Amino acid sequence: MNILIAIFLLTATVHSSSQNAVARDVDAVKSTLSSYKSAIERLDTTGISRLFVSNSIVVESGKIEGRIDDYLAHHLGPELKEFKSFAFSDYRVDVVVDGSYAFATETYKYTIVLMKDGSTIERKGVATTVLKKEAGTWKIWKTHSSARK
Numbered sequence: 001m002n003i004l005i006a007i008f009l010l011t012a013t014v015h016s017s018s019q020n021a022v023a024r025d026v027d028a029v030k031s032t033l034s035s036y037k038s039a040i041e042r043l044d045t046t047g048i049s050r051l052f053v054s055n056s057i058v059v060e061s062g063k064i065e066g067r068i069d070d071y072l073a074h075h076l077g078p079e080l081k082e083f084k085s086f087a088f089s090d091y092r093v094d095v096v097v098d099g100s101y102a103f104a105t106e107t108y109k110y111t112i113v114l115m116k117d118g119s120t121i122e123r124k125g126v127a128t129t130v131l132k133k134e135a136g137t138w139k140i141w142k143t144h145s146s147a148r149k
Contacts, residue, residue, distance in 0.1 A: 025138070026095045029102045029131055032138045037088055043080045045072045052140045053132055059144040068140075084113040102131040102138060110147070123147040 032051055039048050052068040065071040091108040105128050112121040127145035131138045
């Protein structure tokens, strides 16, 4: 009987430890996504590349933008310079971790105020992102976002 109790306690401890590790990974994935979102809201691409693996792929609204450095240089970076502000709202994220990969679905609204005339653009957006754990850090591997009025 004592052996059965010991096996049960060991199994419960291992299961609890595994659940805690997954919860930490989910939090770390959310932190990576939050850092990316915060940089966009600051209109500052500095350091964004470190959030992505070297062979990342960015897809936005049906167009393959390439690796993050290409996306920053040819799309996002120049675009952010045209904005007075960029703000996310109604943000929700669902994360599933499976080994060294994580899968995230984000939904949100965003509001952009243009620098040139102060006009406002409001959209509903969604992003699906696959992250990979490299050297203990969760980094974005592939991300696809789209938006509509």
